[in-house]
Amino acid sequence: xKLITAIIKPFRLDEVREALAEVGVSGxxxxxxxxxxxxxxxxxxxxxxxxxxxFLPKVKVxxxxxxDRVDQAIEAIEKGARTGKIGDGKIFVTSLEEVVRIRTGERxxxxx
Amino acid sequence: MxxxxxxxxxxxxxxxxxxxxTMMAIPGLALFYGGLVRSKxxxxxxxxxFVTFALMAVLWVVYGYSVAFTGGTPFFGGFEKLFLAxxxxxxxxxxxxxxxxVPELAFVAFQLTFAAITPAxxxxxxxxxxxxxxxxxxxxxxxxxxxxxxxxxxxxxxxxDAITDAKSLEAVTAAAGWLWAxxxxxxxGGTVVHINAGIAGxxxxxxxxxxxxxxxxxxxxxxxxxxxxxxxxxxVGWFGFNAGSNLEATGTAALAFVNTMAATAIxxxxxxxxxxxxKGKPSTLGAASGAVAGLVAITPACGYVGVxxxxxxxxIVSPICLLFVDKIKRTFxxxxxxxxxGVHGIGGIVGGILTGVFVSPALGGTxxxxxxxxxxxxxxxxxxxxxxxxxxxxxxxxxxxxSFVAFKLVDLTIGLRVxxxxxxxxxxTTSHGExxxx
Numbered sequence: 001x002k003l004i005t006a007i008i009k010p011f012r013l014d015e016v017r018e019a020l021a022e023v024g025v026s027g028x029x030x031x032x033x034x035x036x037x038x039x040x041x042x043x044x045x046x047x048x049x050x051x052x053x054x055f056l057p058k059v060k061v062x063x064x065x066x067x068d069r070v071d072q073a074i075e076a077i078e079k080g081a082r083t084g085k086i087g088d089g090k091i092f093v094t095s096l097e098e099v100v101r102i103r104t105g106e107r108x109x110x111x112x
Numbered sequence: 113m114x115x116x117x118x119x120x121x122x123x124x125x126x127x128x129x130x131x132x133x134t135m136m137a138i139p140g141l142a143l144f145y146g147g148l149v150r151s152k153x154x155x156x157x158x159x160x161x162f163v164t165f166a167l168m169a170v171l172w173v174v175y176g177y178s179v180a181f182t183g184g185t186p187f188f189g190g191f192e193k194l195f196l197a198x199x200x201x202x203x204x205x206x207x208x209x210x211x212x213x214v215p216e217l218a219f220v221a222f223q224l225t226f227a228a229i230t231p232a233x234x235x236x237x238x239x240x241x242x243x244x245x246x247x248x249x250x251x252x253x254x255x256x257x258x259x260x261x262x263x264x265x266x267x268x269x270x271x272x273d274a275i276t277d278a279k280s281l282e283a284v285t286a287a288a289g290w291l292w293a294x295x296x297x298x299x300x301g302g303t304v305v306h307i308n309a310g311i312a313g314x315x316x317x318x319x320x321x322x323x324x325x326x327x328x329x330x331x332x333x334x335x336x337x338x339x340x341x342x343x344x345x346x347x348v349g350w351f352g353f354n355a356g357s358n359l360e361a362t363g364t365a366a367l368a369f370v371n372t373m374a375a376t377a378i379x380x381x382x383x384x385x386x387x388x389x390x391k392g393k394p395s396t397l398g399a400a401s402g403a404v405a406g407l408v409a410i411t412p413a414c415g416y417v418g419v420x421x422x423x424x425x426x427x428i429v430s431p432i433c434l435l436f437v438d439k440i441k442r443t444f445x446x447x448x449x450x451x452x453x454g455v456h457g458i459g460g461i462v463g464g465i466l467t468g469v470f471v472s473p474a475l476g477g478t479x480x481x482x483x484x485x486x487x488x489x490x491x492x493x494x495x496x497x498x499x500x501x502x503x504x505x506x507x508x509x510x511x512x513x514x515s516f517v518a519f520k521l522v523d524l525t526i527g528l529r530v531x532x533x534x535x536x537x538x539x540x541t542t543s544h545g546e547x548x549x550x
Contacts, residue, residue: 044332046397047451048438051330 001096001109002070006061007035007089008081013059016080020063023072027112029062039087058089064099066109116213116273118204122360126218129356133225136349137165137232144342144400145236148450151334152538153240154548160235160247167248168228168255176227176255177220180263186290189264196220206271207359210483214359222356227263230305231255236450237313238320238528240331241535244543246528253518254312258511262304265289266296266503275483296503297471297480297496299368300357302412302464303507310457311511313448319519320528322447324535336396343400347376350407354414367478368414372407375414375426379406383430390434398434405433405455409463416467418476425470429462461504468500469493 008016013030020028034055041054065073074091082088101111142161146154168176178193193199199220204213231251238247269288275281285293291303298304323331333339354372358365383402388394409429410422417425437454448454471477472493480496482489522528529535534542541547 045391045393045395046332047401048391048434048442049331051332053330 001099001112002065002067003094003096004061004063004065004070004073004077005092005094006063006077006081007033007058007091008061008077009083009087009089010057010059012081012083012088013061016061016077019076019080020073023076024069025063025065025073025076027063031060031062033058033060037087037090056087064096064112066112116204116211118214118218119212122207122212122214123218125361125365126214126222126356126359129352130218130222130225132349132352132356133222133229134349136346136353137225137229138162140342140345140349141229141232142342143338144346144404145239145450147335147337147339147342148236148333148397149239150331150538151549152540152547154334154540155544155546156244156539157235157239158548159544160239160242160244161232164232164235164247164251165228167251168231169224171252171255172224172227173220176260177223179256179260180227181219181223181268183268183270183287184264186288186293187261187265189260189268206269206273208272208364208481209360209362210272210486212360219359222359223263226301226305226353227255227259230259230301230309233305233309233456234312234316234452237448237452238316239449240539241320241323241529243527243530244539245526246522249522249526250316250518253521254514257518258308258312258514259304262308262507262510265291265506266298266301266304268292272483278484281484291503291506294502295480295496295499297416297467297500298412298464298503299415299467300354300411302408302460302467303503306408306411306456306460307464307504307507308460308511310453310455310460311508312515313452314446314457315512315515316519317446317448317453319516319523320447322445323449324532326447333397336400340396340400343403347403347407350376350411354407354411358415364415364478370419371414371417371422372410374419375410375422376403376406378423378426379403379409379430382406382427383434386431386434401433401437401451401455402430405429405459408456408459409466411460412464413467413470416478416480417470418478420476421466421470425463425466428466429459432462433458460507464504464507465497465500468497471496 035058036054036056041052044051044053077091099111100107142158145157149157173196175194178191179189182189182193184190199216203216205216205219207214266289269292270284274284350372351369355365355369358368380399380402383398384394387398406426409425413425433455436458437451472491473479479488479491
């Protein structure tokens with residue numbers, strides 16, 4: 001099992017959710033986050049006072065998938081999140097040791 | 113001679129204008145300022161504005177009206193109308209036309225809102241670092257020794273009915289406020305309200321010192337949405353302030369109304385285009401600031417100039433104010449947090465001086481009315497501008513001295529600033545025990 005963590009542009013969330021649903025991923029967790037990569041921040045100007053804003057708003061999407069579905073899920077996220085412009089985000093994949101469905105106590109792939 | 117009675121139309125207009133000016137202060141000014149501070153200080157600014165308004169309203173009916181609007185010296189009125197003594201629903205106050213009066217209580221209420229919003233304007237200069245108790249103490253001192261004398265000097269006179277010939281004009285002039293007698297024109301309070309408050313703001317910003325982290329930390333406004341709401345309420349309410357200052361619902365009120373609209377509109381555009389050109393983007397805060405600068409500048413002029421004059425005043429004021437809030441403030445390093453001096457002080461000075469120029473009948477203005485001849489008199493621009501400079505200079509001097517002494521007294525007794533720890537945490541929780549947002 002793998003945990004896919006994707007940092008994406010906030011307005012691409014719906015596309016990513018739909019693309020994931022198409023490949024059979026039916027559950028995900030979303031968090032509003034801030035950060036920067038190559039896009040860096042931007043400058044804001046208020047009555048002449050300049051402020052550099054380093055952290056831009058992003059959305060973090062987390063999905064757990066069985067190992068054999070990882071590539072499909074990654075492709076779906078790429079498809080949904082890509083605009084081709086700087087700041088599209090990143091996808092991190094980590095191994096997942098265990099998953100438990102709390103209601104039934106199921107474990108492993110069947111709990112995803 | 114039969115006693116002159118107020119006309120219902122005028123009374124209705126004056127009371128309506130009073131409501132509009134109240135709306136300028138609460139919620140207009142409170143939201144305008146509130147949006148400009150960081151979220152941790154939102155409630156402190158709302159509270160300071162709201163409570164200053166309430167405190168000044170009480171002082172006005174207790175002694176403020178009497179000191180500002182009864183005879184005495186040219187600088188300070190008397191005490192015979194303490195607690196509005198002797199004023200009944202039948203009492204009348206003079207207007208600017210012979211044989212026209214309004215209920216004195218309506219005049220008391222209208223002037224109350226001016227006396228209450230003016231000190232509240234100063235709050236923007238020392239926002240985000242002052243003790244709440246220091247605000248209250250300072251306001252009482254400043255209201256008593258700067259606002260009331262200025263209002264008396266500029267606005268107190270016996271009314272036009274007392275003037276019938278050169279000799280009676282001399283008597284009225286001798287009994288009137290000092291700047292009224294100097295022939296200074298201030299239709300709706302450019303000197304009394306805006307220069308007065310703007311200078312107090314500058315003195316306050318310097319004496320309190322800069323906010324911790326000023327120039328290094330991000331102090332961007334937390335909600336320009338609320339600032340825009342506040343600016344819009346100010347614009348709407350200002351029609352009461354300016355057109356209402358005519359006291360009568362006549363053509364001059366409509367003139368003040370049109371001028372207020374035209375000057376403000378062009379000041380928005382003028383600020384926006386200047387900023388767009390110089391800084392690269394037309395900002396929301398710039399548009400809102402332009403509106404306030406235009407409103408301030410047209411205030412002394414609104415009943416005296418023509419539409420060309422009001423357009424010129426609005427066009428000129430914005431770049432000058434922008435220069436002060438951007439370059440001059442940075443060069444001298446004072447932390448006028450929400451630009452009370454840069455917008456109200458400077459805008460007031462620009463408007464006050466230009467009133468003397470554009471009142472000229474040759475430039476589409478009304479000229480100056482001669483109550484002896486009962487017609488518009490001869491106009492000399494140089495004489496008028498000199499009168500205007502007297503008014504501007506007096507406001508600057510009175511407000512500087514009174515503000516300095518008042519801030520010093522408060523500093524020596526209760527202290528001006530909150531502790532460093534409280535300032536970092538924000539005044540909402542440390543001064544008021546609440547937070548604006550959850």
